[in-house]
Amino acid sequence: MSSFVPFRSRRIAALSFAVVLSGAVPFTHAFAQQASAQQAAAGFGTMAPIVVTPTLFPVPPAEIGSDVTVITAADIARKQANDLPSILRDVPGLMVVQSSPGNIANVFIRGTNSNHTKFLIDGIDISDPSQPSGTFDISQIPTSDIERIEVLRGPQSGLYGSDAIGGVVNIITKQGSGPLRADSSIEGGSFGTFNQAASVSGSQGRANYAFNFTHLHYSDRPEVPSNLLAPGEAAIGDAFGERAYSAKLGADLTDDLSASLVARYYDSLLRNTADDDFAPFTTPDATQSLQDERAGFARGSAKLKSFGGALEDEFGIAYTRYHRVNITPSSSISTSDGDRTKADWRGTLHLDADRTAVLGVEDEEDRLIEGQPVNATVNTAAGFAEYHTPIVENLYGNVTGRIDSNNRFGRAFTYRFAPAYLVAATNTQLKASYGTGFKAPSLEQLFVSFPAFNFFANPNLKPEKSSGYDAGFEQPLLDKRLSFGATYFHNHIRNLIEQPAGSNKDLNIAAATAYGVESFVAVTPIETVTLRADYTYTQAASDSPVTNSSGTIVGDALIRRPKHKISIDGTWTPIDPLSVTAEWLYVGARFDNNRDFSNKFPLHVNSYNTINLNASYRLADYATVFGRIDNLLDRHYQNPTGFLGPTLGVFAGVRLSWGGAPSGDAN
Numbered sequence: 001m002s003s004f005v006p007f008r009s010r011r012i013a014a015l016s017f018a019v020v021l022s023g024a025v026p027f028t029h030a031f032a033q034q035a036s037a038q039q040a041a042a043g044f045g046t047m048a049p050i051v052v053t054p055t056l057f058p059v060p061p062a063e064i065g066s067d068v069t070v071i072t073a074a075d076i077a078r079k080q081a082n083d084l085p086s087i088l089r090d091v092p093g094l095m096v097v098q099s100s101p102g103n104i105a106n107v108f109i110r111g112t113n114s115n116h117t118k119f120l121i122d123g124i125d126i127s128d129p130s131q132p133s134g135t136f137d138i139s140q141i142p143t144s145d146i147e148r149i150e151v152l153r154g155p156q157s158g159l160y161g162s163d164a165i166g167g168v169v170n171i172i173t174k175q176g177s178g179p180l181r182a183d184s185s186i187e188g189g190s191f192g193t194f195n196q197a198a199s200v201s202g203s204q205g206r207a208n209y210a211f212n213f214t215h216l217h218y219s220d221r222p223e224v225p226s227n228l229l230a231p232g233e234a235a236i237g238d239a240f241g242e243r244a245y246s247a248k249l250g251a252d253l254t255d256d257l258s259a260s261l262v263a264r265y266y267d268s269l270l271r272n273t274a275d276d277d278f279a280p281f282t283t284p285d286a287t288q289s290l291q292d293e294r295a296g297f298a299r300g301s302a303k304l305k306s307f308g309g310a311l312e313d314e315f316g317i318a319y320t321r322y323h324r325v326n327i328t329p330s331s332s333i334s335t336s337d338g339d340r341t342k343a344d345w346r347g348t349l350h351l352d353a354d355r356t357a358v359l360g361v362e363d364e365e366d367r368l369i370e371g372q373p374v375n376a377t378v379n380t381a382a383g384f385a386e387y388h389t390p391i392v393e394n395l396y397g398n399v400t401g402r403i404d405s406n407n408r409f410g411r412a413f414t415y416r417f418a419p420a421y422l423v424a425a426t427n428t429q430l431k432a433s434y435g436t437g438f439k440a441p442s443l444e445q446l447f448v449s450f451p452a453f454n455f456f457a458n459p460n461l462k463p464e465k466s467s468g469y470d471a472g473f474e475q476p477l478l479d480k481r482l483s484f485g486a487t488y489f490h491n492h493i494r495n496l497i498e499q500p501a502g503s504n505k506d507l508n509i510a511a512a513t514a515y516g517v518e519s520f521v522a523v524t525p526i527e528t529v530t531l532r533a534d535y536t537y538t539q540a541a542s543d544s545p546v547t548n549s550s551g552t553i554v555g556d557a558l559i560r561r562p563k564h565k566i567s568i569d570g571t572w573t574p575i576d577p578l579s580v581t582a583e584w585l586y587v588g589a590r591f592d593n594n595r596d597f598s599n600k601f602p603l604h605v606n607s608y609n610t611i612n613l614n615a616s617y618r619l620a621d622y623a624t625v626f627g628r629i630d631n632l633l634d635r636h637y638q639n640p641t642g643f644l645g646p647t648l649g650v651f652a653g654v655r656l657s658w659g660g661a662p663s664g665d666a667n
Contacts (some may be wrong), residue, residue, distance in 0.1 A: 042659040043597075053150040053170040054418065055388055055398060056159065056358055057348055063388070063396040064513030065431040066156075067093070067470060067487050067518070071149040073174065078571065078581050080614050080628045080651075082187075082195055082216060084141040084149075086168070090567035090585050092518040092534040093153050093489075097560050098139060099643030100221050102240030102270045105139040109153055109166030110489050111514025111540030111561045112466070114310070115441055115495075116165035118156065121175055122248070122262040124297045124318045127163055129366040130338030134163070134442035139264055140293065143210035144185070144197035153518075154489065155437030155468045158400040159363070161382055164494060165437035165466045167329060173262070174633050175248055176201035176210040181660025185332065189651030192219030202660065206252040224273050224284050225644050228595070236288055241435045242268035256305045267294040274328045275596045284595070287329040295322045312348040317341070337369045338443070344396035354396075358386040368443045374571075376447040378439075379407045404438075407445065409462055412438045431487075432471040439464040445506055449473030458505040466493040472518075486519035493525040512558060514540035530575045536565045555589050559602050577618040584611050587639070595642030608637030608645070629653035 013103040050058045054066040061068070069091050081087035085105040089096045095563065098105035106114035115133040119126050126136045149171050153428060156164035179200040187195040194217045201210035220237035250260040274289040296362065301316035321339045346360040362382045368375055384402035391397050401415040403605070415437030441461040449456040472487025496510035515536040524530050540561040566586040573579050591602040611633055616626035627650075634648035 001653040017577060031664055037202050047340055053152045053168055053358075054173075054344070055440050056360075056386065057356055057388075059388065060389070062422045063398075063400065063420055063542070065396075065420040065433045066416075067153045067431070067433075067472065067489075069151040069153075070416075071151070073147050076143045076146060077655075078579065078614065079583065079612075079614075080616075080626060081143050083364050084145060084171075087143060087149070088138075088151070090534065090569065090583065091151050092536050092565075092567075093167075093538075093579065094151065095538075095561060095565065097585070099640065100238055100240075100272075100646055101216070102139055102219065102238070102242065102268065102449055103223075104137045105271060106135075106560070107138065107169070109151075109467075110491055111512075111516065111538045111558065112166030112491060113207050113439075114443075114560075116163065116437075116464075116466075116493075118160050118162075118164040118168045119359055120160075121170070121171045121264065121297060122299060122315065124262070124299045124320065125340070125342065126297055126320060127340075127366075128338060129340055130322050130324065130336040130368060132442060132444045134440075134444075137293070140242065140295065141171070141213040142197070142216060142242070142266075143211070145173045145199060145246050145248075146171055146216045148172050154433055155414075156416065157412075157414035157434040157437035158402050158435055159382075159384060159386065161402060161404050161414075162380075162412075162440040163490070164436060164462070165439055165464065171329075173203065173246060173248055174199075174210050174212075175250065176208040177203050180659050182653070182658045184657075185653060185655040186651030190649035191221040192239075193217065193649075193651060196654070197468045199470065210246075212244075212246045212247040215243075216240070216242045216244075218562065222644050222647060223419075223428075225638060225642065228284055228642065231284075233286065238273070239271040240268065242266060251344070257302065259300070259302045260299050261298075263296070265294075265296040268292075285329045289326065289328040291327075292325040296320070299575055310350050314346045314348075315344070317343045322528050338367060339369060340366050355389045356387075358384075360384050366443060367445065370501070371509070376443050378440075378443060381405045391419070394424055396420050397448055404440075406440060408459070409440065412440075412463055412465075414438060420441065427476055429474045429485075431473070432469070433465070434469040437468070445497060448586045454504050455499075456505045458507065461497060461633050462495055464493060464495050464497060464508075466491055468492065472517060481524045483518075484521045484524070486517055488517050490515040490517075511543040513543060514538065514542065514558075514561070526662040529570065531568070531570045533568045534566070538563055538565070549608060557602075559591045559593060562588040562607070564592040564607075581614040582611065583614075585609060592641040595640075603641060605641055608635055610635055610637075610645075622657050624655045625652070626655065 015342055018490055020485050023129045051061055051064060051068050051070060051555055052058055054068055056063050056635050071087060076087055079087060083100050083101055088094055088107060093110050095108040096105060096228060107117050109116055109117050115135045116401050119136055127134050128136045151169050153167040156168045160168055182200050184198040195215065197214045199212040219239045222235055223233045223238045246264045248262045252258045270291040271288045273284045275284055280538060297320045299318035301314055303312060303314045305312050319341050324336045326334050341628040342362060342364040344362040346358060349357045351357060364380045365377060367377045382404045384403060388398045397419045399417045406414045414436045416433060418433035421430045445461055446459050447457050468491035470487050470489040472485060474483065474485035476483040491514045494511045495508040496512060498510040499506050518536050520532065520534045522532040538561055540558040541556040542558060568584045571579060571581045588607045590605050592605045593599055593602055610631045612628065613629050613632050614628040616624055618624045630649040631647055639645050
């Protein structure tokens with residue numbers, strides 16, 4: 001059973017900062033933020049008034065053939081989610097694998113690999129050049145300054161380039177507007193949890209600003225299952241602390257020229273139990289490991305409108321920097337450093353109210369720098385085009401094409417076509433898409449060898465490639481008090497990078513197919529109650545089944561992809577200041593490896609389910625108290641295998657605000 005889960009180095013922690021003071025938010029992001037109040041009314045994951053990720057410019061969902069889920073700031077407050085993995089867990093089509101907050105989190109979209117998702121924050125690609133698979137650890141992203149998240153599923157390389165085989169997660173942070181506003185929150189509870197957040201935002205004349213600080217902390221969260229402890233050995237709970245800072249500035253220099261800057265920085269420290277590298281089988285170390293991680297992102301941009309706003313030109317430059325340190329009792333200190341510089345231009349031409357064309361170019365340089373076994377650089381230049389148009393009445397089409405030219409592996413051409421049709425008589429939305437994707441090999445896969453472990457880099461690796469399609473519908477009824485829908489998806493991935501048995505390096509030898517159905521039902525039975533249920537069926541398998549020593553096929557399922565996933569979310573507002581939310585998440589049986597991937601064949605893992613209960617009460621326009629119970633029934637489960645999932649936890653806190661508009665966003 002092929003896993004296709006990137007795993008080689010134990011260098012999971014980091015230490016880094018960004019130095020460039022340039023950052024920005026594309027015009028489309030600002031447009032989306034203006035619609036945030038409407039989005040909140042639409043509810044979690046429902047068709048929202050405006051989306052930007054599928055097209056790079058604001059478009060009503062009825063004109064979009066791609067599958068997209070929108071999560072608003074109101075959803076995040078209602079669910080009391082403090083970090084990105086917590087809010088993504090019940091998104092349809094996604095499987096989040098994380099042992100506990102602060103530990104590395106992997107996201108699998110529609111059965112694709114965990115490094116097949118592109119993550120963006122305010123237009124910044126946050127993939128990590130210093131990681132073995134090139135992915136970014138999303139566990140480090142707090143939610144306190146997030147305005148909305150758009151999760152776009154299906155191959156998206158035709159617009160977004162490398163990594164977007166499974167889809168794109170686009171994070172848009174809050175932008176200041178109106179009078180000065182100050183917000184703060186404090187929360188405490190189980191496992192020594194003590195979290196705080198504070199922000200100031202507003203606008204003055206032609207300028208706007210938003211500054212945010214978040215501190216997350218817990219000191220004793222169980223991680224090691226009791227059956228893995230030696231006789232008489234006591235488990236040591238994980239401890240985690242993170243400080244995150246962000247700033248977002250914008251100014252209209254003239255009626256037609258604007259500039260903006262976004263910058264983020266975080267540092268975190270995790271003490272957890274790793275595995276003894278020299279034990280003959282999986283054995284957790286008696287002494288904890290230390291993972292120190294710091295990173296920064298920044299982007300600056302300028303936007304010029306011409307011909308009465310019909311043409312919009314945007315120029316941007318972004319910089320990211322990562323530095324990680326990992327110290328384990330059984331091995332030496334390991335570090336990893338990487339950075340990225342990216343310049344881009346995008347021209348958006350609004351031909352008329354319904355037709356829009358986009359042209360863009362990008363130039364990017366990724367580097368492994370000091371602290372790595374080697375120094376290495378890869379350069380990618382890209383050009384892309386997009387056209388959005390009505391075909392006939394109520395039928396819209398969106399087509400994209402992109403060429404990436406890489407100095408290591410050559411050129412990659414990708415594309416996507418996504419039509420959508422609205423049946424006016426019944427208000428039924430029919431949608432479909434077909435697209436291609438690719439994932440470039442990481443710098444470590446190309447250049448970093450580990451001779452002590454008889455593993456060597458392969459500079460001849462080619463990109464992983466995919467083609468995929470989906471088709472579905474959404475149907476509102478009873479004046480939108482009831483809606484339901486379903487989407488069938490199919491994705492084939494080839495040239496997958498894997499280390500075959502007996503080889504001392506990675507090769508492009510594997511292929512896999514993933515298909516399934518995402519479906520939902522949302523209902524508002526009475527004015528004070530909203531309910532939504534999502535069901536995802538996923539079948540993900542290797543095209544080359546694994547056999548044992550006697551030649552018998554022992555399976556082909558990819559690990560960490562459950563066939564069945566169900567989430568049910570309900571909110572009750574009996575009186576205006578009070579809101580109560582209950583969430584039930586079911587993750588079906590699946591295959592996985594053990595803690596250190598030392599077992600020869602993957603293991604069958606049983607299903608699990610959790611219930612979370614949240615409540616908030618607005619005392620006044622400036623004060624809201626809240627509390628929640630996670631894993632209400634205290635289910636003991638492992639996700640991933642060998643790591644105990646969060647047990648029963650009780651938390652409470654208060655949010656305060658001053659100035660600006662009244663708060664009340666949690667209700």
